[in-house]
Every structure is written in C-alpha cells, then in structure tokens.
Amino acid sequence: MKKLILTLLASLALLGSAQASSEGIAWDKFPAQRLTDTAALQHGAKLFVNYCLNCHQAAYMRYNRLRDIGLTEQQIKDNLVFTGVKVGDLMKTGLDPKEAKEWFGAVPPDLSVIARSRSEEGKGSGADYIYTYLRSYYRDDSRPTGWNNAAFPNVGMPHVLWELQGQQRAVFEEHKEEHGGEVTHMLKGYEPITPGKLSTAEYNDAVADLVAYLQWMSEPAQNxxxxxxxxxxxxxxxxxxxxxxxxxxxxxxxx
Ligand code: HEC
The missing domain is CATH 1.20.5 (Single alpha-helices involved in coiled-coils or other helix-helix interfaces)
Structure with missing residues (x-):
C-alpha cells in the first residue's frame, strides 16, 4: 500500500514538472497605474501605430477615437495616420492574412481586445502576459525569423522592437529527471548581445506604455x-x- 502511494505521488510530481515546463515562464506584473496616465497612453498609441499596425489590425478601433486619450484631430492626422488613411477610418492593416500565414506560419491576431483575451488563472492578466511577452524575445538561429520567445515558445512573430531593446540570448539551465532521464530546459536569464537604443529601464517603460494603450483600446467599448x-x-x-x-x-x- 505504501509503495502504491509513493508511486502515485512520484507520478504526480512528474506530471507537475512536465506541466510547469510546458506552460513557460512566470509573468511579470504590468504596472497598471499607467492606464490613467494620458502621456503614457499617447506614447503607447504612437508605438502601436508605428510598430504593430503593419501586421496586426485593431478593427474595432477608429483613429479618431484617440481623442479620448487627449489627442487633437490634427495631432492624430500629423503623427499617427499614414497616407491614404482618414482619421475616421478603422485601424486596418494592408497585410493579406493568407500572405501573413505564409510568411510567419500564423496569422497576426486582431489586437483590439487582445489585452482582455490572454488572461490565465494563476498567472496573471492579459496585460501582464503581453508585458512579459514583449520583453522575452531572444536570438535563436534555429527559428525562421531568427527570434524565439520565452513567454511564447516558437512564436511566429519576429521581435519587432529589437532596435529599441537590443539583442539578447537566453541562458537555459538543464534539469535532468532522476528516473525518467528526461531533460527539461528552464530559463535562467538573458545575456545581452548588442545594446538597443533604449536602456533596459527605458525599454520596460516603453513596453508598459504600449501595453497600457492595448489595455485602454480593449476598454472603450466596455465603458x-x-x-x-x-x-x-x-x-x-x-x-x-x-x-x-x-x-x-x-x-x-x-x-
Ligand atoms: C512582422 C509582422 C508583425 C508585427 C510588426 C507585429 N506582430 Fe504581433 N504577431 C505577428 C504574428 C505572425 C503573430 C502570430 C504568432 C503565432 O501565433 O505564432 C503575432 C502575435 C501577436 C500576439 C499574440 C500572442 C499570443 O499569445 O497569441 C500579440 C499580443 C502581438 N502579436 C502583439 C504585437 C504588438 C504589441 C506589436 C507591436 C509592437 C506586434 N505584435 C507587431 C506578427 C507581427
């Protein structure tokens, strides 16, 4: 009987560790006070339009809604809207989903409500996830884009903010299971390869602004x-x- 219980416990422990490694890294907490910071939201909107809209769309969002975060129509026109787009237009992308699938192996999801759709019990909110995800890219030459991500292993999206963050490599620690002999890789940390335009603190700040914007964008409908x-x-x-x-x-x- 004792032996049976021990075997059961051992297999449970194995199951637990296998799950832990497949679920990826723990999420960092997104600094939520940014949500009420207009300057942060405006900066986030700018990053979003410049770095994300090429591939993703936010089809529930119109440019002129950015007035709600304190931008004037003229500011929106001058800074955020590119040729051929009107301020009353929806944030659509020119990217063909079929082509995107071919290039990246996956279709970039609509980001209108992404901040609300990725929460996970016990890990954090969707904002926590994206805040972690955009800071977890590392160089990996075995991937078609040259990039991998610790929060989303083998992601199809390249590291679009790499010029800001710089390049880093991931350092993994090998864990060998005693009995099964299975090897798992746990992320130990990152090592810089080349610096980016921003320091680590500045980059974290920029990502927080961007995530605040994504979170805000998923809210107006709710309001x-x-x-x-x-x-x-x-x-x-x-x-x-x-x-x-x-x-x-x-x-x-x-x-
Ligand atoms: C070069 C095209 C491209 C650009 C630019 C881009 N993405 Fe992506 N993104 C993708 C693709 C492709 C996927 C789908 C990845 C997959 O499922 O493997 C994706 C997925 C995502 C996801 C979902 C991850 C998940 O867990 O499902 C988020 C969040 C995201 N992108 C945010 C952003 C943000 C924020 C920006 C701007 C900083 C951005 N993306 C810019 C191509 C892009």
Whole structure:
C-alpha cells in the first residue's frame, strides 16, 4: 500500500514538472497605474501605430477615437495616420492574412481586445502576459525569423522592437529527471548581445506604455456599454412611472 502511494505521488510530481515546463515562464506584473496616465497612453498609441499596425489590425478601433486619450484631430492626422488613411477610418492593416500565414506560419491576431483575451488563472492578466511577452524575445538561429520567445515558445512573430531593446540570448539551465532521464530546459536569464537604443529601464517603460494603450483600446467599448446601461435603466425607471400613471388614469372611471 505504501509503495502504491509513493508511486502515485512520484507520478504526480512528474506530471507537475512536465506541466510547469510546458506552460513557460512566470509573468511579470504590468504596472497598471499607467492606464490613467494620458502621456503614457499617447506614447503607447504612437508605438502601436508605428510598430504593430503593419501586421496586426485593431478593427474595432477608429483613429479618431484617440481623442479620448487627449489627442487633437490634427495631432492624430500629423503623427499617427499614414497616407491614404482618414482619421475616421478603422485601424486596418494592408497585410493579406493568407500572405501573413505564409510568411510567419500564423496569422497576426486582431489586437483590439487582445489585452482582455490572454488572461490565465494563476498567472496573471492579459496585460501582464503581453508585458512579459514583449520583453522575452531572444536570438535563436534555429527559428525562421531568427527570434524565439520565452513567454511564447516558437512564436511566429519576429521581435519587432529589437532596435529599441537590443539583442539578447537566453541562458537555459538543464534539469535532468532522476528516473525518467528526461531533460527539461528552464530559463535562467538573458545575456545581452548588442545594446538597443533604449536602456533596459527605458525599454520596460516603453513596453508598459504600449501595453497600457492595448489595455485602454480593449476598454472603450466596455465603458460605452456601461454608459448605455445607465440610459437603459433611466428609461425603464421613467417608463415605469408613466405606465403606472397611465394605468391609474385608465382605471379611474371603471371603479
Ligand atoms: C512582422 C509582422 C508583425 C508585427 C510588426 C507585429 N506582430 Fe504581433 N504577431 C505577428 C504574428 C505572425 C503573430 C502570430 C504568432 C503565432 O501565433 O505564432 C503575432 C502575435 C501577436 C500576439 C499574440 C500572442 C499570443 O499569445 O497569441 C500579440 C499580443 C502581438 N502579436 C502583439 C504585437 C504588438 C504589441 C506589436 C507591436 C509592437 C506586434 N505584435 C507587431 C506578427 C507581427
């Protein structure tokens, strides 16, 4: 009996470790106070338009909605909208999904609500994930793009912010299971190869701004729903009073 329990425990432990390695690294906490920082959101919007919209779209988002984070129509026109696009347009990409699939092995997902769609129980919010993901790229010559990512192993997306961050390599530690002899690789850390335009602190800052923008972008619809909900409740309240008075008026002479 004792032996059976021990075997059971051992196999459970094995299962646990196998799962831990397949789930990837732990997520860093996204500094959420940025969400109310207009300058950070504006900087994030700029990074988004310059570095992400080439491949991804945000098809639920119009450029002129950026007025909500304090930009004027002129600022949007001058800084964020490229030729042939109007400020009232949706944030669409010119990239053909079929071609993207061919080039990267995967279609770049729409980023309108990405910050809400990637949360995971026990690991963190979607914002935490993206904040970690955009800081976890490392050089890997075995990948078609030359890049790999510790938060999303074998990702199809290249490191589009590498000029800002610089290049780094990942250092892995080998763990050998005692009985099964299976080797797992745990990320120990990164080593710089070439520096980027930004220091590590500045790069973390820039990514935080970008993630704040992605998070904000996934919210306006929600804010609007709340606003609409309030109007619906008000309407129902007023209508109830009218119906009640009407009812009284109709039945007045019957009694
Ligand atoms: C060169 C094209 C390209 C650019 C530019 C690009 N991406 Fe991607 N992105 C991709 C592709 C392709 C995928 C799908 C990867 C996969 O599923 O393997 C992807 C996936 C993602 C994902 C989803 C990851 C997941 O867990 O599913 C996020 C988040 C993301 N990109 C954010 C960004 C942000 C933010 C930027 C701007 C800084 C950006 N991308 C710029 C091509 C691009």
């Amino acid at each position: 609007e729903r709340v606003r609409l909900g309030v109007w619906v409740l008000l309407f129902l309240a007023v209508f109830t009073v009218i119906a009640w008075r009407l009812n009284a008026a109709f039945w007045k002479d019957v009694k």
